[in-house]
Each structure stands twice: as structure tokens, then as C-alpha cells.
Amino acid sequence: MAVYLDHAATTPMLPGAIAAFTEAMTVVGNPASIHSQGQLKKRMLEEARETVAASVGCDPIEVVFTAGGTESVNLGIKGLFWARAPRRRILVPGGEHHATVDTVEWLERHEGAVIDWLPLDEHGRVSPAAVARAIAAHPDEIALVTLLAANNEVGTLQPVAEVAALAAAHGIPVHVDAVAAYGHVPIDFRSLSRGGVSAVSVSAHKIGGPVGIGALVLSRRATVEPLLHGGGQQRQVRSGTQDVAAAVAFAVAAAAAGEDLPGENARVALLRRAVVDGVLAAVPTARLNGDPDPARHLPGTAHFSFPGCEGDSLLFLLDAAGVAVSTGSACQAGIPEPSHVLRAMGRSEVEARGALRITLGRTSTMADVEALLVALPAAHAQASRAGMADRVPGR
Secondary structure, eight states: OOEEOBTTTOOOOOHHHHHHHHHHHTSOOOTTOOSHHHHHHHHHHHHHHHHHHHHHTSOGGGEEEESSHHHHHHHHHHHHHHHTTTOOEEEEETTOOHHHHHHHHHHHHHHOOEEEEEOBOTTSOBOHHHHHHHHHHSTTTEEEEEEESBOTTTOBBOOHHHHHHHHHTTTOOEEEEOTTTTTTSOOOHHHHHHTTEEEEEEEGGGTTSOTTOEEEEEOTTOOOOOSOOSSOTTTTTSOSOOOHHHHHHHHHHHHHHTTTHHHHHHHHHHHHHHHHHHHHHHOTTOEEESOSSGGGBOTTEEEEEOTTSOHHHHHHHHHHTTEEOBSSOSOSTTOOOOOHHHHHTTOOHHHHHTEEEEEOOTTOOHHHHHHHHHHHHHHHHHHHHHOOTTOOTTO
């Protein structure tokens, strides 16, 4: 059986979530219908919404179910941007997930948005001082600020509360992409909302729920223009018949994610420590990326650069040895590319091409770590002999 160390891309669906999903699919009815079958499905849906709301510390009405994290990010960013017209400026840290990068670049091309890209430090963190300077330069032109809660590649936690406070002082809404952080660090939306955050994006399949459902946690006080029209469901923010079975399974995973989170994080952090120590011992030239402080990065993410190697070469060689890892985000249609996160952190393109991400989750064991460390030396040696893709043959 293959060793799976790519939990940041997706994590195995919990048996309880599968059972709940299957059972809910046998119940017929549209939750918007007023007959008894429809009202049964509505009750199932709203109970699921309550559970998901509890997992992020918000009121149930603030949970807007979406088709996943990408739709949630699009709705949060585009919805806030359109609602804030005629303001056109968006503050965005470098190294964001492509769901954000592609969304703001679309707004730039089609809606006249002006994107202020904010620098990252060497650990992949945006500086509140940089945010303050960007706001001070155009305080009345900014439509919104958007940022990750935790970087999905290197795992660095972002200063969300500090950034939100700066924006709130000027009445600027903040959207937070918490897809990578959800289920790993506590999310208290009531506190975040009081501090200036208007919307938070999360996704079910990162915490053991099904693919195809996520949520935008949207403050009661926030105003957004919807992406979809027709029916007016979910506060008229996201029209369409809701997927009750997926919501029920999402709720099972959300409840499980909150069980003994400190204990599970401590367990996963020990595994990560073994990964880091083992990789650096096996390949002394490897460089660990992200914040070295365990309190300032995700517990299960270990991201490395391997000088002289293509990251995708290492990925394929480890895959052939039965170990599944990643070079970064899984949301680029399966096309390996240099890590835009490392580039935003000031690394060269060559360094960015030698990246490898190892992510652990609830099913990860020390045996998985040992399998990786057994396979890595040979894979690295072969990848090093192959060198970089643009090397001139014979040299």
C-alpha cells in the first residue's frame, strides 16, 4: 500500500462521513420544498450548518455552503469587490493560493481592479507594516484586503488579527482564505469578525469530508454581490439547491476535526519533527522552508528545497517507490511549476523548482515517515544525477 504524505492536497474521507453521506443520499426531498419530505431535508441541512458553524465559532446563518474552497474564495473576493464599487484597489500578499491569485488577476483584467501585491519575508509571512503602508497610500481606494490564514505550501501562519485591525480602522473589509488552516488551528469567527474580518473560506475535503463542498463564513454585517442568481437561497448570497448529503458529511468531519485538536496537533507535530530531522540528515544540502518556530506554522507541513534537483523529479521517483508527496499546491491542473510561494519569498527560480512539500494528517504514522526516509536517499541521488531540466547535455 502506498504511503500518503500529501494531506494538504486532500485528506482521506472519514468512515463516519462516508456513512453519513451515503445515508443522507437515500432521503429524497428538496430543502426548499414545503412538503414534509422537503422539510426533512431542510432539517438535515440546517443541523449540518449548525455543526459546521460551531467548528468555526460563528452563527449558523453566517455559514454559506459552496461547492468547495475555490468557489468560496471567488465569492468572498469578487463579492466584496463588487459591493465596494467604485473602490478598485485590492491588497494581496504574494504567495497566495491560486484560487486567490487567479481571482484577483481576473478582476484586474475584466473589472478594472488595481492589485497591490504585498511582499513576504524570508519565512513566507506578510508584514503588518507593509499592509499599513499600502493602506496609508490609498486609504479611500481600497475595496478589500485578502490573505491566507496559513500558507498552503510552506505552512507559515499569517498575522490575520493584526492585518484585520489595520484594515478595520479604515472600514476596509478583509477576506481570509483559511482552507489550509481549517482543522489544524482554531478558528473563532466571532472574534475575527469583531476584529475586522468579514469573510473566511473553508473546505470540507481538507478535514476528512467530501470533495465538492466548502463554505464562506460571511459576517451578518458584510455585504457581497453574489456570483450565482436564481432562487435566493442562503441569504440570497449563493442561490441553488443545496447538497444536503455533502453538508451532512461535512458536518461529521467538522465535528471530528474539533475533537482533541491540541492532542492531535501535538502528535502530528512529532511526526513532522521526525520528517524534518530525517530529511536534513539524509540530504544535508536540503533547506527547510517556512517559519522554524513550531508555534508559527502548521503542525503537519514540512516544505523543503533541494538544490540541483527538480522537485517534480523527486516527486515522481518517490511515487515510484510508493510514497506520495507534492511539489506544492494541487490546484494547477497537474502541471508542475516553480513554487510561486518561494519566488515571493525572494528565492531564485532554480530554488523554487527544487521544492517538495510533505504534509501529514490524521492517518499518518511513524511508519509512513520511516518509509519516506528510506526512499528519499536513492530518489535524491537519481534526481541529482538528472539535474535541472535546462541543463545542457554533456556538461
